[in-house]
Every structure is written in structure tokens, then in C-alpha cells.
Amino acid sequence: MRSAGAGAKAESEMRRQMIAVLAHAPSSRLARLWSDAGFAVVAEPVRGPETGLVTVRGRIGGGGAAFNVGEATVTRATVRLASGEVGHSYALGRDADKARIAATIDALWQKPELRARLEDLILGPLRLEHAGQAGRRAAEVAATKVDFFTMVRGED
């Protein structure tokens, strides 16, 4: 029982990370990988794609009480496969195609037998590209780090 609960939790976390990869993906790149992967799938739209707002929250002082900073556009979609799996997607921006593709991938990912193929053809490359870009940006910022040194002046 306990291990089943832990298993469900790990599964949720894997799914969360997969959705994060899709949310970070540039729209045109996701569309290209998706069409190249050639999944023959009919996903029936259940909701959307639709664009709306989320109110972004911060915390007073960085870690205190929550406050509203402003809104951001988000597009979401829900699809259902003929086999019954329901996939969801949410991502910043107003890209309906990205939302539809991401929701379909989420639905397919719920078939364990497809995960390896999704990882190889779509999620893996996106993960690598995102990490590469984040690493490059971080290295560029690291080069602007100040190395202080002290100048000793006078006799003693």
C-alpha cells in the first residue's frame, strides 16, 4: 500500500517534469519534433486550446506573505485519445498549436509502452537543448562575476 502511494508520487513527479519540458519548449521546435516523430494518433479535443490569464504571485521580501505582481498569458488544452487517456497542457504564451501538441504528448505518455519512444524522439532532445541553452547563459553570466582583490599600499 505504502509503496503503491510512493509509486504514484514518483509517477506524478515524472509527469510534472515532462510537462515542464514541454512548457519550456520553443513552439516551432516542438512542432518539428512532433511531426518528425510521426505518431499516428487521433486526439479528440476536449477543451481548448484556449488562452487566458494567470495572476503571478510573489512574496513580500522574497519569502513573506504572498502578493500579486501582475498577469501572464497562458494557453491550455485538453485532449482525449480513442483509447481513453486524457492529456492536459498548460504553458505561458498564446500558442494554440503548442498547447494541442503538448496535451497529445501528455496523453500518449500515460501509455507506459510509449514513454521510451517519446523520450527518444521528443522529450530527450528538448531536455538536452534546454539544458544546453541554460548552461550557456549561466556560463556567460558567470564570466561577469567580480573577482575582488585588495591592493596593499604603504610600508606596513
Place this chain on the structure above:
Amino acid sequence: MYVAVKGGEAAIENAHSLLADRRRGDRSVPALRLDQIVEQLALGVDRIMAEGSLYDRELAGLALKQSRGDMTEAIFLVRAYRTTLPRFGYTRPLDTAALAIERRVSATYKDLPGGQLLGPTFDYTHRLLDPALAGDELAKAPAQRQVDPAPMPRVSDLLDDEGLIEADGAVPAGKPVADITREPLEFPLERDARLQALARGDEGFLLALAYSTQRGYARTHPFVGEIRIGEAELGLDVPELDFPVPLGTIRVTECQMVNQFKGSSKVPPQFTRGYGLVFGQSERKAMAMALCDRALRAAEFGEDIVAPAQDEEFVISHSDNVQATGFVEHLKLPHYVDFQAELDLVRRMRAEFEAGLGEDERREAAE
């Protein structure tokens, strides 16, 4: 008396097509593309997102193009667009300690964990116009260096160890988070509502007020504890999933202002704080916001309220540039009937005044 005046449709229509023509300008010059605006006028785009209170680079770029570069008009366009969209919910509060850092500096500690990262800053440039930028000079690729994996705690958490700085801000327990876009402003405000208003407030207005506090109008002895700019992950709780769904990242600027405070009968001497958090890369705005936040906490610390920057109703009621421009600019719309009424009144007063003068003269002559 209300008099409906018709006419002007043709003039308005032609004015709008003239606007479209002037906006496009010389047809031999290529039209601006939105990706050019978003990539190369990024800080202007950021300001429109912050004050338009809508994080969407492409829409902000479109607004800037449509407004011919008029920031206030662009902000107005973005605010109007916001009202057409449904709201999906409120995100989890973003964690600024976990930002993917683009810049991070502190004016209070030289050697702080994680170090000082200047990032893409205008600081230390000589502010000389660069003729090379008039052309299409290729920028050389930026230098890279091994990333220090050490965590980068917020400076406010470092000072907190000694108990010499106040904690992150709280609001009364159990109170829902204020949302000034849903409920009308009612003064006095809690700090959460004030920060929401300041986050979308006009940069110029807040900058001037912040400057006034430095010049002695509500002096708060500020230091920049820390400024950080970076990408924050957003998560949203939704009913269909049992985890906060990741939405992607947005760029924000955070400013922790640290202010000396000599203490009061209730509170021992310590450092107090002002906080700024703004969409995009805008440290001027984040700093001004933090200075205004601290000045507006005067009552909380038992400080005398003597300056405009401390007057909550004054600051918050006038910080929104869409409201401000609406009320100022409405003056140019037809006021023919109002003015006619005023004109009649002034004529009558003038006649009475002159009749009175005549009487005085007669009285003087008689004496």
C-alpha cells in the same frame, strides 16, 4: 442642457488612416518586425509588460509598434487587451532565491555567497553614443566561465542570522491575498495591495518619489541589500492534475532595500526593509518600488508622515499611468457645453464687477 452634436465620422476615419500612414512612415524603409522589437528593444518591451501588468513579450512588442513607440499608449493597449481574457487562476508564489540568475549585485556585502554577477548592465559604460551601432555591426559572442554551483541565498536571509534585520513581510493571518484588479482600492491598504499597485505603477512617477525620499522628504537611509534579475519558474494549481503544473519561466527583477531604523518604543534599533519585484529587467523600477514601499510603511514604524512619498493615498492613487493619462487627456475631448456655461457665468460676474466699480467711483466723486 445636453446637446448632442453629430458629425466628424469622416474626419475620424480619415484621421485613423492618416495615423496608420504616419506610423508606417517612409515606405522605402523596411517595416519593423515584432521579433526585432522583442529582441532588440527588450527593455522597452519589459516596461510595457510591467506597467501593462501583462507578461507577454510579443503582445508588448505589438503594442509598442502600434503606439509608434509611445510607452503610455502601449501600456494602455496591453491593459485593454488583458480585460478580454478569462482568468485561469493564481500561480504559486515564485521563488526568487531559485532564479536562474542573469544579474546579482549587493551594495552591502562585497563577498556574499554566490558572488557579485554584473550581468548585462549599463553600469560602468561611459554613456558615450556608439556610432558603430548605427550600422549592423555583429556583436561578438560573450565570454564564458565555469559556473559556481554554490547556492545564492538572498542577502536578507544572511543578515537575519544576527536578528538585526526585520523578517520578510507578513500580513494579518487568515486574510486572503489582496487583488486590486478585483476589489476597489480602500485606504489604508495592506502591504500586499500596495505592492501590487506599485508593481504596475508608472516608473517615472515612482522614480521621482523615490528620489524625493533620498533628498530628505521622508529620509529612509537606504542601502541596496541586493538586486537580482533572472528567470523564475511558475507553477499553477489546477483541479485536473495533482501537482502544480509548470508553466515555463518569466524574467523578473527583485530589489531588497535595507534601511536603517533607530527604533521606537516598541521596536529595537534594527534594519528595516523595502521590497521591489517587477516583470522583466528593470532595476530602476524595482529600486524605486522598494524605496516607495519602505516610505509608505511610515505608520507601521511610528514615523511622522510629513512627505508626499509617505502618503499612501496620494502615492497609490496617482501611480497608475493609464488612469492618469485617461483623466488628463480627456480634457482635450469636446467640452463645448461646459465651457459655454462657464463663459456665461464669467460674463455675468464681469458685468457685476464692472457695475460695482462704477458705483465705487460715483461714491468717491460724491465724497
